Amino acid sequence: MLRSSLRVLKRRQSTLNSGIWSNFTERPTSLQIQNESIKKDIFNQLPQDQKPASILNYDEKQQYHSPIDIDETFEMAYKILEKDSESKYKVINKLKSAIEQKQNANEDVTDLKDQLDKILVDAEIENPEVLYNTEFVNSELLDKSQPVYRELLKQKWQDYDLLVTMQRLEQLHVIPDTLPTLDPKADVKIKFTHNTDSNFIDWVTPGSLLPAFAVSKPPTIQIQEFERKEGKDNLYTILLVNPDTPNLETNSFKTTLHYGLKNVSLNNEDNTIDVSRILKNGPKITFSEYVPLTPEKNAPTQRACLWVFRQDSKIDKTNEDKENFDIRKFVDDHKLTAIGAHVWRQKFDRSVPKVREEYGLGRGRVFDKIRGTEPLNL
Template identity: 45%
Template sequence: MLRIFKRSLNSGKGIWSNFSNRSETLKVQNIKPHAATYHSPLLIDDAFKSAYEILQQESEKIYQRAQTVEKDDLKDKLLSQAESKNPEVLYNIQNGNDLDITQPVYRNHLKKQWENYDLMILMQRLEQFKVIPDTLPTIQPTVDVKVKFPHITNGEFNRWIVPGEFLPSFLTKQPPTIKLQQFDNYKNESKLFSIVLINPDEPNLETNSFKTTLNFGVSNLSLSLTDDSLDVTKYLKYENGSEEFSMFKSYEPILPEVNAGDYQRACLFVFEQPEKINVDQINAEDFDIRSFVNNYNLSPVGGTMWRQKYDRSVNDVRSEYGLSKGRVFHRVRKPFPLI
């Protein structure tokens, strides 16, 4: 494979060798060494050179077509098609090299990869645990939302979480890093987003049922293809007076109480904003997410969820936040209010 790429680099002055108008990230970024005992089949050099030239000529024609197209989505599709058979691009994809998300061919590959696995897992979990329609009527994600809790720097939780998994309270006690991978942002422009974390399983003693609480909320968060995360550095800047986004509900961890159901669902949703908004008069203790979406004309574009239940770390986390001891509920629901 290494010899093949060396041949491609020396095979002429076609479109794939010209980087005056193409990104350097379309080159092989990290060639992994292979066994020195490999021997190429006879005549493969001539066959490879001929095939490479044909593919390059086809790519050049597609690039010429792309120059005449005005629609961003169609141009993006053509630019991706022009590089889809480039051996160096394919090598980068197949070997897990860091992919430049600004390049259409890489972005479309990552989108297909997301649609074929992570998106299906997400939707299955949202439906399995009845997040939809208990919170929103439905959602059609266009943004890949990933969450991890960076204050845990080693061990099994030092990773992006899997939708639907159980997380301990000591892990979720600090605000998460939230990564929004956009796929249809063809010009790498900054877009505005709102993010909310809700718990639709908070016991409501007055109705002998449950209510939704708001545990975290930000708006006017400006993100692009390359600036795609809300992380600890932005939290710190915000606390020091940087107005990179608006926080209408500071982070408060979900802390399930004894016998308050089998588990509680932490539901994180991402909404795209048409313009800047000023969120006020939010009832965090009884949050109506559907009214929130309608009032501010928000479009749900992604999300994730995890589950939590009472564990040994809950009381310590409550103490850290200055909260009183949690309640203990009866295991059997009664047909009448408890208070």
Template identity: 60%
Template structure:
């Protein structure tokens, strides 16, 4: 029993001694921004105080906005001392990684072959992720900061965003692409490499102006103007990649064949994007739209009593700059288009539309004339 109490006293003295050393040390790789990007730090002093140091019990953590919940918060027993020890150990590991990075950068300056250069650059990116992936400030930023405000040039942010994407958004997207038969009705398959987001910011209501969940049914007025498209690459893009974006409707009624045809609703090519400059929005279309728009945007306008139509948006990565001639909207063959131009599908999105009261307004706006009204006819032969 005496030995047990003695051991507790020794452990307590060790924790107290380590705590003092931690508090007295103001330097460390995670506090040095002379060689690290300032975007890796937490910008709120109040939140940073509560995250990295002891929380004032009379004020509570600044990260909690609700005042009553903030005052009701109580830190777990001995969490401050435990956190300080863990923080110091993790920071020491990060310092080792940064020393390795310096060595790789020196080798990179002396590298001669393209293969060696690519290997060294990938190794540096991996080490940059390993050095920061356990940094509390970085983790807090990814979890609680608006994604659009994060510095996507930092490999660690892209790595953590990719993990979040794979854990939820990617699964939702692939489920909807297959559930709604966008795959294989338009293209046979997809190996997703990028996160594709779509929104229509011209809308006043938030439910139509925010990022669209794949598969959502939208009214015609909500899609009456070109969408904002975000294409997030997770691998490092040193220079601009070129992309083609194609929006097709595979559900255009074709009475001659008693089936459906595919209509090209929107076509973009040679769009230059990278990790940070990754959005195609109204301002970019106004300033550069003529350079990469090969088919002007025309929203889907489903006709009365016709089935729900799918707006299928495909994102392709180009191997080279394309020179495209006049491409017809009707009977568009997306598979042939991708094959002829050596395009690689890297991402996709989908929303749906059905006839509603705003369809006629949109038809008039785009000069599409009056729509057709279909009759429901029972028959034994299936529509193929």
């Protein structure tokens, strides 16, 4: 009985490991499951007394039972999908040859690369290993140079994170108080890595209310483009503005600039603006140093609105009024295209005085809780 089971297992292993999805001579190894134990459990028939390595919770592992005929169904479906993928890879190889020929002749290959990306997605989007990685592996560890991962991450983003972000931007009137609209093309995430408090170390949910100490240092900004972005020619501008700065002269509010980056070179894989990038390229890309929002006492809750733009060309000098920043004029003047945004909120808290002192902002003002309807005569 044992020998018979081993023969079946070996036959099944050889069958599932003989096609295109098991060939990594021309395909990147990032498309396979890196954990050997989990990969073995997925592709091999488990003994009755063994539970999947992918289940970490002991109680869930004890309760797990494989569905009836799941192994046979998986093997049959795998063969069908892999055979379809093999036919697509024949087209992929022809496209790669055509691209190489055109590149050698210094001809434009953009259209051919677009075709290649589409077929690469079709060839891998049903691959169980790719699907497992997208669902269960930290997205920061995925190989974003692979079109299939970008496509699957885009689908996940559209199903949840994009909806949350757009809801908060509209609910909090970031749109249209700062810019009139947004056609989102990139997943923009931020976190403040200087924090040690577990409540503030993760990626910030759009619209979150944060204390001053939690945002006292520049944020790490991740900009995940889903379109193909290669090399160092993709330039971006990042603006952090506060449209809720009290303006005593008009008894209203004005927009102030709190952080400004320009000519930031990013691509699909190198997509994060963090401390190391700022230390290395700070003087070249920073045109407005980071100053955190520090709402004064009795001032309304303020919005920190972070916008990400693609640049058509390199931006040279900027001479902006940070205290009365016109973000719409800045965008028009420099021909910027908004591709993503984020927002968090702040109000006066006990940590504000210390942060104001750290940045040399003075003691701050205390506003009357009752706001008049007439402009102040100062």
